[in-house]
Amino acid sequence: MDRYLVAMSGGVDSSVAALIISSSGYECYGVTMKLHTSKDIWGDGCTTTEDIEDARRVCAGLGIPYSVVDFSDDFEKYVISDFISAYENGATPNPCIECNYHLKFDKLFSYGKEHGYGKIVTGHYARIEYDERYGRRVLKKAVDVSKDQSYVLFRLTKEQLDSTLFPLGKYSKDEIRAMADKAELGIGGKKDSQDICFIPDGDYVRFIENYTKKSYPCGNFVTKDGRILGRHKGIIGYTIGQRKGLGLALPHSMYVTEKRLDTNEVVIGESEDLFSKELYANDINLSAIDFIDTPLRIKAKVRYNQREQDATATIENGLLHVVFDEPQRAICKGQSVVLYDGDTVIGGGRIV
Numbered sequence: 001m002d003r004y005l006v007a008m009s010g011g012v013d014s015s016v017a018a019l020i021i022s023s024s025g026y027e028c029y030g031v032t033m034k035l036h037t038s039k040d041i042w043g044d045g046c047t048t049t050e051d052i053e054d055a056r057r058v059c060a061g062l063g064i065p066y067s068v069v070d071f072s073d074d075f076e077k078y079v080i081s082d083f084i085s086a087y088e089n090g091a092t093p094n095p096c097i098e099c100n101y102h103l104k105f106d107k108l109f110s111y112g113k114e115h116g117y118g119k120i121v122t123g124h125y126a127r128i129e130y131d132e133r134y135g136r137r138v139l140k141k142a143v144d145v146s147k148d149q150s151y152v153l154f155r156l157t158k159e160q161l162d163s164t165l166f167p168l169g170k171y172s173k174d175e176i177r178a179m180a181d182k183a184e185l186g187i188g189g190k191k192d193s194q195d196i197c198f199i200p201d202g203d204y205v206r207f208i209e210n211y212t213k214k215s216y217p218c219g220n221f222v223t224k225d226g227r228i229l230g231r232h233k234g235i236i237g238y239t240i241g242q243r244k245g246l247g248l249a250l251p252h253s254m255y256v257t258e259k260r261l262d263t264n265e266v267v268i269g270e271s272e273d274l275f276s277k278e279l280y281a282n283d284i285n286l287s288a289i290d291f292i293d294t295p296l297r298i299k300a301k302v303r304y305n306q307r308e309q310d311a312t313a314t315i316e317n318g319l320l321h322v323v324f325d326e327p328q329r330a331i332c333k334g335q336s337v338v339l340y341d342g343d344t345v346i347g348g349g350r351i352v
Contacts, residue, residue, distance in 0.1 A: 091334025
């Protein structure tokens with residue numbers, strides 16, 4: 001019989017995932033990842049004591065063993081360091097993708113195998129199904145498109161897809177909450193987690209400054225031809241496409257269009273300056289196919305909440321090259337481009 005390690009956050013989704021799998025008669029083991037140790041830096045965003053107790057109580061009610069594993073060093077190494085480095089180098093990171101890649105489907109999966117649990121279960125809204133077109137198990141969007149998380153899971157390899165279950169992928173969020181209530185798990189009304197769980201107040205600049213013990217120098221806001229518009233408060237505090245919070249008296253709505261690290265300048269421009277038709281990405285992962293050797297017609301998205309857009313993908317000199325049929329707004333270095341064929345994730349990479 002297969003034995004399943006269930007990643008438990010203490011929230012509704014992972015609790016119902018454990019309920020579904022354990023109710024199916026499989027042997028399960030619930031595990032929560034401890035991702036930080038310093039409340040002074042992190043706040044209460046990631047896996048609080050309450051979350052751990054909720055997960056422990058749910059597992060006890062389901063009659064499955066439970067433990068907490070300390071991955072705080074790995075979280076700092078792979079997620080926090082990458083997050084800070086990205087902002088310091090003018091990029092906009094996506095820590096959820098890095099956490100999934102390095103921790104949930106690498107470190108935690110390895111931990112499970114060491115303890116005899118060869119498959120991993122999470123509460124993500126996505127599906128993994130065998131697809132005859134590709135001759136393998138592939139990652140697909142959730143049935144509830146409004147909750148779909150396939151974008152942040154694109155780095156799952158073929159091998160990981162063969163050993164992973166997403167039992168929530170065919171349900172809506174309302175159905176999941178109803179299951180939690182019917183089973184009397186006691187967490188049906190619990191709020192969903194934030195986008196960046198380790199920055200619960202959303203003030204990532206303060207987080208980076210507290211973590212690094214550094215201050216980031218002020219510089220000039222400039223137009224693309226070099227005209228000075230005012231002073232910015234540190235280049236890490238601005239992202240491509242940003243309009244609000246600039247502190248400038250402008251004649252009309254203008255946007256951050258570029259960050260010049262060498263001169264510590266933030267470039268302000270018009271909306272049309274944000275649009276481009278192509279991008280390059282590294283850290284390529286292809287899971288539905290083995291390679292791209294001829295131009296591939298696909299749909300692609302460059303941020304989590306974007307609808308996929310028609311494009312052509314090639315690989316050139318080790319980089320994924322995506323050319324969109326229509327210009328896309330605010331393509332950000334550091335974010336990921338994910339390729340789709342209908343509901344199926346073909347793969348993707350990190351935009352450079």
